[in-house]
Amino acid sequence: MHFACVPGQERFDVAELIVIRHGQASFGAENYDVLSDLGRAQSRAAGEWLRRAQWHPDRIVTGTLERQIDTASEMGFDPVPEQHPGLNEYDFGNLLEARFPEGLPELVNADRKVHFRTLRETVFAWQRGEIDNPYESWEQFATRVEAARAFALDTTAKRVLVVSSGGVIGQMVAASLQAPAEHMMNLNLQIKNAAMTRFMFSGSLFSLNEFNSTPHYATPEGANLMSYS
CATH class of the missing domain: 3.40.50.1240 (Phosphoglycerate mutase-like)
Structure with missing residues (x-):
């Protein structure tokens, strides 16, 4: 090294x-x-x-x-x-619930590509302060x-x-x-x-x-x- x-x-x-x-x-x-x-x-x-x-x-x-x-x-x-x-x-599940209070899109947990695309978009929204009442900022x-x-x-x-x-x-x-x-x-x-x-x-x-x-x-x-x- x-x-x-x-x-x-x-x-x-x-x-x-x-x-x-x-x-x-x-x-x-x-x-x-x-x-x-x-x-x-x-x-x-x-x-x-x-x-x-x-x-x-x-x-x-x-x-x-x-x-x-x-x-x-x-x-x-x-x-x-x-x-x-x-x-x-960080608690991704909590962030998803806060972002989608009416329920998750059907494919988020069923399709890996959709899961990780949603993960990326959710974290970006979290960083911008666009998710209401997350478990932590x-x-x-x-x-x-x-x-x-x-x-x-x-x-x-x-x-x-x-x-x-x-x-x-x-x-x-x-x-x-x-x-x-x-x-x-x-x-x-x-x-x-x-x-x-x-x-x-x-x-x-x-x-x-x-x-x-x-x-x-x-x-x-x-x-x-x-x-x-």
Whole structure:
């Protein structure tokens, strides 16, 4: 891995934060917040690849969602995970109910393309303040993600592993690049299950090093593990 040091700063002063998206959950099931068998396999593959690369976390932080906690468990590292609710995903179901108070369009849950198109449009409306009475505002979401990031970085650890969800990761990346809010959603929809996004940090330095990386899928067998939802 390669990264540039800021002037006057030694390389060993810079720490790493890897944020991994949870493994595949149970899309379309009554309880989405449960890893599928594929999701568990993805999580184990990510942990095995990091160990082969001799990358062992000194600190682990997850959200409080079951799929995030179980992903960290399946990765099999020693540090006992801490939790921060700011790493939890936004509640898309609530946003849909607020946007469509008379009921969802029929195809939203029946057709994957319609589902994700509706997801994108709903989040854009949320960001513009066009959804009445959401469970949390866009500003509240962005604020809690930033609080979770600050919590993860408030450490002497040199290697921090965070397990979160696509929307949180998209927002963290967009904010690090000082990109417009809409880019959060464009990034969110690209993020693969158990993909790794890496940042470098030291003091006020926080910079993106790698986005949506899946080296653990870079074999014929591993390619069968890839999924996006």
